[in-house]
Amino acid sequence: MTHDAAAEATTTKLLAVLEKPRRNMYAFACVTLASMTTIVTGYNLALMSGAELFIREDLGLTDTQVELLAGSMNVFMLASLLFSGWTADLLGRRVTLVVANAFLTAGALAMSLGGYAALMAARFVTSIGMGLALVVAPVYNAEISPPSTRGVLSSLLDIFINVGILLGYTSNYALAGLPAHLAWRIMYAIGVLPPVLLAVGVLAMPESPRWLAMRGRHAEARAVLWRTSDTAEEADVRLEDIKRAFDAPQAAGSVWQELIVRPSATVRRILICVVGLHFFQEASGIDAVVLYSPLVFNKAGMSATSSILGATVAVGVVKTCFIFVAMLLVDRVGRRPLLLASAGGVAVSFTALALTLCVRETSSASAAASVASVMAFVAAFSVGFGPLASTYAAEIMPLRLRAQGASLGMAVNRLTCGAVSMSFISLAGWITMPGCFFLYAGVAATACVFVHLRLPETRGRSLEDMEALFAK
Template identity: 70%
Template sequence: MASGGAEVSDLAAEAPLLVAKPGEPPRRNTFAFICATLASMTTILMGYNLALMSGAELFIREDLGLADEQVEVLSGSMNVFMLVSILTAGWVADHAGRRATLVLANALLMAGALAMSLGGSYAALMAARFVTSVGTGFAAVVAPVYAVEISPASSRGVLSSLPEIFINAGILLSYVANYAFAGLPLHLGWRVMFAVGVVPPVFLAAGVLAMPESPRWLAMRGRDADARTVLARTSGTAAEADLRLEEITQAVAAQGEVTGGVWRQLLVRPSPTVRRILTNVLSLHFFQQASGIDVIVLYSPLVFKQAGMASNAAVLAATVAVGVVKTCFILVATLFSDRVGRRPLLLSSAAGIAVALASLALTLCVGAPSSARAAACVASALAYVAAFSVGLGPLAPSYGNEIMPLRLRAQGASLGTAVNRVTCGVLSMTFISVAGGITMAGCFFLYAGAMVAAWVFVYVRLPETRGRSLEDMDVLFAK
């Protein structure tokens, strides 16, 4: 790897659009920030619905008389159901547009939240979970793609991290809702927790409709004038907008010369460059979930109880602390990914996760359950989510989206997110059963080993992408 100063100089030479002309200082990309924020806010409800079950299941189990196996399936099924929309999101986004797909996601999220709050049986809750999952899958794929495509290269690290920030904000809000409504009557509390998620999608859909379409999608549809209008508002200077449009149109033309459909280029007969890129994308998504993050999000109450924490109130308060730390530390990645680069943050994150998981495992297998053991368990969990949030959490999807070629980006993102959710679903739907066989400590030692492998993978396979234009990634991976 080159030194920091030399690397920046090289990037400036290779990507002239990052350098303003003399006497024409770049303005702030406020409009790009607003657009990326509106698109990314859809993922708040993804985080909210994924994590809400961690506390709600304590009350649903008792209210509806569900068995452990039913609770395990209800909690983890979202990751399986999401595959329906994840695998079609790329096709829908390529044909209907990024913006229309996000509006559809919000409509489904609203309907799913309403159905969950009214559900009176296990079957009704599973059906509602399916509707919510389809909306969540669309949001999970398309929001990061839009954020990457609307962003100029100089601030893409910040803006492409926004979906993960809002996912974490949703997780935190779900923990707060668990804690705030836990004191309501048994049959009412968990319903209010889900009902809170009904209203936000209405306002988010209206906001999404007010923002422009992705300039890269517009260029793919031959609408260069519309793409130029959007680029003019999301670039620092008019010259930068022209350069970005030229790069995009050249990339569209080059990909138009490639024979075969998108799936053929991705899976059937990919070029060596595409194969290298796709391997990196899928591996990053796998390792993100192999860290066991959704196990912590969904089952932290069970983990804390096994460590010696007795009351539900204390357990739910501890999960709120996990959500606060997870949300705060993701700002580190947002602030530094454009300064120090993606690669150093990913390496630091994988190493920190491995150490924190090993520590968490040790607290669960040493000594008898006690308040001191519970405190050590919570401390290890906080260290774990902090390490996850500074790198692997936000950067796995954003790195994958920025390196994927334009024509393949939406459906490549679908594949990556599918691997992410399958891995997550396998871990979350089997955690209780596997922990019964190898203990919870054994599970966390296993996840720690996966993070050691992740560190090696990042060190060997992933080049730095900081400051490069999206259209320049083929050159980087063709080396």
């Protein structure tokens, strides 16, 4: 072989390596850092299920005060949800996530120090960080991920929310032996350190290429796309798609006018899907289980606090494990089949739980059946509604409307969550606890119909192709 031929062969091999689907770890690392911001969100949500037992004893709270405390963060979150899209467009996705971690740190510290009024105020501070994280993290994940693995990477968000939930349950169980006035304060104090470390990590990741393109920084956008795409050619195609999306004719007026006041038929259809999916995710009763599973298990016949809190840890483990099942399937079978299976599974498992709670004479068997039903519920929820609601909503919104559209969807999500979490005890007193779960099962069955009629499959499509899909 001549020198020129050898050189040509070497060049050919090098180009072949460069053009192979790289699937490198860079996009995975970026999405992981952004998603980890939600660990504290999950931790705070689950912590209340056990902490309220100690807070109630320490501060002498009524049922109404406990409901307000449990659900207040979802209502408080509206303050940040409504401007998180604007903040993400103004400051960028990365800086907004740093700000979110700052609020999460301050809120966790404050929640461990005061009485009831101070605790409510601290939960307001924490809710600002949670709202920013819940809107911006899925937007960033959708924009940074290549189409071939966007479903898997976007599912990491729910993985870390559930890691936080599991840590919250574990904290409840591990600290249950402490005096009441110390137990819940230490539980909240544990949440101070993670957001500090995560804020530093977020600063090391790149900005969203689509936000960079919005600012006319195309060279930087291409550099990020090259590192996060499967091939160099795909990076160029993605950048051209983004530019083409900006060059397309757009409606006159502000983003909110195009989104709410005078939406096109396509935007209206997308918005119905986003709002409906977020509504059904929460209206199907997930927070009733996350926050009040100790009450449910007690109703089913479990009396020992250690056994009840141990059961919640087991539920958290199952919930987290089944998100990995969703990750394995989402880019293979698609979003729509998983959402249909999830809604159907939630309806069946809640019906089983309601029937179990109807048994008048409680026993170890009824307690075991209730735990099994709750585990079946969280398994069904975690293979579809849990990880895919935010993923699907973020990927179908047009680029120019994505941040604000995501914030609107999350606002509906948190309002619904607040309604469920702040009404469960009162609703159970009105229609009984089995009645609550029959109601949630009916909502889940309705969600199944909604997914079947309204949600098209988005697997493998580029973000810029979504408007064409919904225009059909």
